[in-house]
Amino acid sequence: xxxxxxxxxxxxxxxxxxxxxxxxxxxxxxxxxxxxxxxxxxxxxxxxxxxxxxxxxxxxxxxxxxxxxxxxxxxxxxxxxxxxxxxxxxxxxxxxxxxxxxxxxxxxxxxxxxxxxxxxxxxxxxxxxxxxxxxxxxxxxxxxxxxxxxxxxxxxxxxxxxxxxxxxxxxxxxxxxxxxxxxxxxxxxxxxxxxxxxxxxxxxxxxxxxxxxxxxxxxxxxxxxxxxxxxxxxxxxxxxxxxxxxxxxxxxxxxxxxxxxxxxxxxxxxxxxxxxxxxxxxxxxxxxxxxxxxx
Numbered sequence: 001x002x003x004x005x006x007x008x009x010x011x012x013x014x015x016x017x018x019x020x021x022x023x024x025x026x027x028x029x030x031x032x033x034x035x036x037x038x039x040x041x042x043x044x045x046x047x048x049x050x051x052x053x054x055x056x057x058x059x060x061x062x063x064x065x066x067x068x069x070x071x072x073x074x075x076x077x078x079x080x081x082x083x084x085x086x087x088x089x090x091x092x093x094x095x096x097x098x099x100x101x102x103x104x105x106x107x108x109x110x111x112x113x114x115x116x117x118x119x120x121x122x123x124x125x126x127x128x129x130x131x132x133x134x135x136x137x138x139x140x141x142x143x144x145x146x147x148x149x150x151x152x153x154x155x156x157x158x159x160x161x162x163x164x165x166x167x168x169x170x171x172x173x174x175x176x177x178x179x180x181x182x183x184x185x186x187x188x189x190x191x192x193x194x195x196x197x198x199x200x201x202x203x204x205x206x207x208x209x210x211x212x213x214x215x216x217x218x219x220x221x222x223x224x225x226x227x228x229x230x231x232x233x234x235x236x237x238x239x240x241x242x243x244x245x246x247x248x249x250x251x252x253x254x255x256x257x258x259x260x261x262x263x264x265x266x267x268x269x270x271x272x273x274x275x276x277x278x279x280x281x282x283x284x285x286x287x288x289x290x291x292x293x294x295x
Contacts, residue, residue, distance in 0.1 A: 006070045009114045013066060014052035016109050021047045022102040046102050062093055066118055073121035073141075076192040077201040078225045087126045090119040117141070127176075129192055134179045135171035136164075142179075144188030153182070160185070196225070196267040206272060212250035212280045219262075220248050226266040237265050254281035 017037060024033040025046060033047070034040050039054050041047045057063035065086045072080040072087075094116055100106055109115065124138035136154075139162070140147040153162040154172070162182045165173045174182075183189040193199035209215050223230040234241050246252040247262065256274055263273035 004114050004117075006067065009066055009070055009118055010057060010063065011052065012109070012114045013060075013063060014055045014057070016097050016115065017055055017060065018047045018050055018052060019098050019101055019107065019109075023098050026102060048101060048103075062089070065089055065093075066115065069122035070118050073118060073125050074190070075201045076125065076190060077205075078193055078196055078199050079202060079221055081225075084126065087119075087122045090115075091123055094119045125192070128180065128183075131176050133165065133173045133175050135173055137171065139174055139179050139183065142183055142189055143186040144190075145186065196222075197269070203269065203272065206268070206276055209276055209280055210283070212252070212277075212284045214250075215277060215280050216248045216250040219266075222266060237262065250280075250284065252281065254278055 021033040021037040021041075024036055030041070030045065037047060038056055038059055039050075041050060043049060068080065068083070069086055069090055071077070072083075094110060097109055098107065099110060120137065121141040124134060124141045126132075127134050127138060128142060134142075136150045137147050140150045143150065150162065151172075153160070154164055156162070162174060163178050165175055184191070193202075196202060205218060209218065220230075223233050227233045227236050234244050237244060243252075243258075252258075254277060256278070259274040259277040260270050262268075262277075263270045
């Protein structure tokens with residue numbers, strides 16, 4: 001697991017956006033910068049020193065991409081199958097952010113930091129999934145190790161050692177099959193699940209559901225994974241559209257038989273899903289979705 005949280009990434013992204021706003025003041029005008037960042041620089045002409053929490057990240061598409069790529073890189077699930085455009089966009093974003101603040105002082109966001117790590121780790125995950133060779137930095141990110149530790153492995157013999165592609169330098173490259181072999185022997189490596197049955201993060205999501213509405217939202221996302229398209233779900237389940245809709249909206253009448261059928265068809269762990277579906281439905285009926293006791 002990464003040693004930082006998604007919130008750390010978003011907090012750093014806000015700081016990067018403030019620097020971009022200052023560059024827009026230099027490039028265009030204060031009005032253009034304000035339209036970009038969403039508020040005026042009250043204390044001074046520039047945004048340096050402004051409260052980053054004033055930034056509404058929902059206005060910025062790149063925030064959604066960082067959110068998705070964080071999960072994709074560090075908690076891979078069938079729900080976060082790779083999106084090449086997101087991975088590429090983050091790499092372009094990080095390469096294009098300002099290198100200095102408005103005073104000319106060098107910034108470190110480009111080559112280190114949380115956002116940089118997420119961009120590089122999602123690219124490493126993509127390379128691993130697509131069968132590309134990896135460099136030592138990418139292998140380190142996937143192994144949750146330092147690059148120095150990976151380089152040490154290059155000098156080791158036997159199965160614990162890692163073999164580089166002969167003649168590769170700056171960066172040293174490792175063939176995909178060799179990288180994958182070595183990574184599977186590392187405790188910190190989190191493989192991308194092949195299906196629902198070995199998706200530990202999805203299992204955790206199901207276990208942590210607290211309402212029938214949350215269950216319905218999860219089922220809605222899984223329609224694409226299980227049926228390739230929501231339109232195919234009723235036929236695959238042999239259910240009416242109205243019956244499926246009730247599960248997706250969290251208004252279903254609980255039936256152990258229906259829950260087991262749904263779990264079997266999608267590919268869930270049946271006892272886990274049936275138990276959770278019964279729990280959240282009972283919670284809804286006794287307390288309501290907002291926690292009020294139903295009399």
